[in-house]
Amino acid sequence: MSQESQKYNHGEIEEKWQKQWVDQGIYQQYDRPEKFYALDMFPYPSGAGLHVGHPKGYIATDVFTRMKMLQGKSVLHPMGWDAFGLPAENYAIKNKVHPAKAVAENIVVFKQQLQKIGFTYDWDREVNTTDPAYYRWTQWIFLKLFEHGLAYEADEPINWCPSCKTGLANEDLEDGKCERCSSVVEQKKMRQWKLRMTAYADRLLEDLDKTKLQWEESIRIQQRNWIGRSEGAIVKFSISPPKADPPLADNFQFPIDVFTTRIDTIFSGTFLVLAPEHEFVDAVKEHIQNWNEVETYRQTLQTVSLIDRTSAGREITGIELKGITAINPATKESMPVWIADFVLAQYGTGAVFADAHDTRDFAMAKKYRIPLKVSIQPEDPALLEQVKALAVCYPGEGKLFNSQQFDGMTSAQARPKIVEWLSQQGSAKPTVNYKMRDWVFSRQRYWGEPIPLIHCEQCKKKKYQYVFIHGFTGSSQGVFFPWLAQELKRQGHTVFCPDLPNTEHPNIQEQVEYILDNTAINEDTILVGHSLGGVVMMKLLEQISGSVRRAVFVDPVVSKTFNDHARPDVEKSNDWKFDYAKIKSNIREVVVLADARHPIIRVEDIEKLRTVLNANQTITVHPEADHFTASQEPEILRAIDSIGTIALSEDELPLKLPEVEKYEPTGTGESPLAGIPEWVNTTCPQCGGAARRETNTMPQWAGSSWYYLRYIDPRNGAALVDLNKEKEWMPVDLYVGGAEHATRHLLYARFWHKFLYDIGSVSTIEPFKRLINVGLILAEDGRKMSKRWSNVINPDDIIEHYGADSLRLYEMFMGPFTQSIAWSTDGVKGVRRFLDRVWNLKERTLNPKLSTLNPNIDRLLHQTIKKVTDDIEGFRFNTAVSQMMILVNAMEKADSLPLSQFSILLLLLSPFAPHMAEELWHQLGNSESIFEAQWPQYDPSLAKESEVEFVVQVNGKVRDRFAIPVGLPEVQVIAQSLERDAVRGWLEGKQIRKKIFVQDTLLNIVVS
């Protein structure tokens, strides 16, 4: 062997093995019985390329998966690209390059950089969120959400730059001003698509604990806080009519709902405060005597961000709505109504009742001299004195006074009692509130997945004939769905709401004929059938010729079996046989509304109906009362309102992004897609008339909310993932990524996953079993790595000089994995020195004179096997590496080093420095890859120490230490300790009060 070939030449070795591993397919051994799925948060392929901070988490999963491979598991470790989003779009605007082109170029660079690090990625499974073959399924998931009533439109404020005439991301703001032109940014309301994530709030919360997720507690806490469940009550404050002319507006008679968690303070509520944006303010505009001032105040707030508005340092501002008063439902006293900046429309009901027991309310009352009352007493009498004198605010809990029959109760006792008392009067109800809001899901941008919907103005504007078909117990209480009927009439539709014959002992055929005799059903008819009305509707649909526009089933009875109890009259009412084909051909659109919380109607029946009629919307709601017997009219209106918004059919997916000339927003706030008539204009699948495509695109979060599923089955054309394959690999065993994703990305992905579970697309209720956050790597100057500071370190340079193994080993050694740590190239030199020393150890093993087994090394070796195995499992890579350094230090000094011991070192090192380990493995005469070998087993008997250093303390201070055999009994150890000169000196002239003995560790002698 020549001198030359003995030198550690990292470049040559790394290139050689990277190629061989891929050629041999060692990363594609998927047929072993045990599976392990390791997932990295996929990167955004930016133009700047990778810096050394990016791969830290990837190296960790790679170390982990290599150990799992050695432990005999099949490992899935994929990689892909999260490539939609703002930077590519801004780059496109600036450089007139199609974002797809820029993204493709960036991916090439990223991929080359990653491949040099020697990861176990199976590149055959690479995914790219911007690939139509991928986003086809992102769009498919959206359609399913839409069908299930989980996607809806609402007005949402966006950051609007009046001079650039464009919506701005929060990122593009600087002190409330536009980053580009420094104009003051306004809050402008725009129609946006939202996803009803709040419907999953409870499950997102409960499953954090129920499903034994191995997540750091801090992430779970952050998720819980983000969801922000709080139990309280909604209290209705009626508005007392002003004496003023003109008379009240229609909605003026509605009371204002206030959500509170502190209903125990209701008796001290002396004024009401609304969010400035509260819709009530506009609704009663004519009655507000100081409207001009109110309007001016509201305008000044438009330029203040929500975070600033609520920050505690800021002085509270507000203005009274003169001419409007409310009634406190507990005291029956009149209260002034104000609007103020600290009340947010997004939280609770956007209104609070204010009293002396909230610091912000208190401050506001003091500032504007609004009268206050006190009803909670603190225990401290001196404090009580001050509280009663209104000198200080007491926001805590305590005993109630000034509270009528609740006087003397504690806050906790009083809360349920007061809610009960008020709800008997119809002015309160217990309510759960969430801080979490629904997900604003649309962006007015080019570079995102197009939302696959069509809007038809004709269908939307058209006046329809509604036919309400009530259920079993009839409409004896009056008009069935009265508010809904009134609302539809107000919109100009006609509503036929018959009182059907024989409701106590119904005959379905008789009811069908009654309807047919009394109204004309045609293609502009919309049928709404509730409960038993569902069967009537089905039978009716069998008997008509021509089709109705839409059939809305509201918790319909479609079989004679009920979940709660038998109803013989219903069972006898018809034959329960349906001609589904006929029914289906007679309906253009089907909507099914179902009660998910307390189902009276069997879930299987609803499912069957949905499938058999191919419902284009199934809305699962939790009605306030079971089975929609009380008013759920707004929910039903919501289902009806969706008319004219039509989902693309699945076979039209993917709906591809068109080529455009300009990527800039349009100036109206609409997406650039709105400026492409060939793309926007289409025909309505319902009426065949002219219609427009939805021009909003999805947010970047969409593609990253399900990518982990696509890796499992990346080329499936029939489903987003094959269910059997999903069962094989899910849930993800290990998910590693940045702490910045601890709330939103993880909530979004969990939400989608639960939804996919509900519709049967996946078999697991949680996607990620174990989750670990990676800490940042800062630049050597302690700042973040950024082009701006020109302190970026490129992994390519480190690999060139020191090798990929050194890079990997250093990033694992630099410190605790989750912590942010500054880069140190000197540190890389240090681990490179370590690798050189390992390399040189090979010579010793090849020397036959040095091949006898050394028991001291063997003990250390087995301690090291245990520590490295446990530390990798626990993500304590830094201490795993330092233990290997201790072992190598000892091996260098040992007078012998047999091949067997050195081979174990190589195996332990192989996850961290795979190239070098593989090379040495082969040089030692192995012909198979080291990754086909077995991870070493730890033998506790070999690892055991025979002697320990024992510590003697006097009054807690270490005074002596000496060696004792392990397990030496207490009596003997104490006797020896008391004889020691170093100890005796400290005991002289003192009384021994106490002796604390810890086996094999220490003795503390307490003296005085």
Added chain:
RNA sequence: GCCCGGGUGGUGGAACUGGUAGACACGACAGACUUAAAAUCUGUUGGCCUCACGGUCAUGCGGGUUCGAUUCCCGCCCCGGGCACCA
């Protein structure tokens, strides 16, 4: 402001479940090798007092619990992440 982390030598960090603070590295200093430098190897390396044995202080700051606290509790200070359109 609110929520979640973190703070230990000149530097990155170690310390099991409350039991020897500073493992392992980096840097620095000294020595060996070399004409020389680099590389490599050997040794020293928290502060203060001491020739030394040793003593004493010390884990962001201030208190507390305990025989004993980097670890547990209370109150502060500083730094990082998140706060819903950066990803």
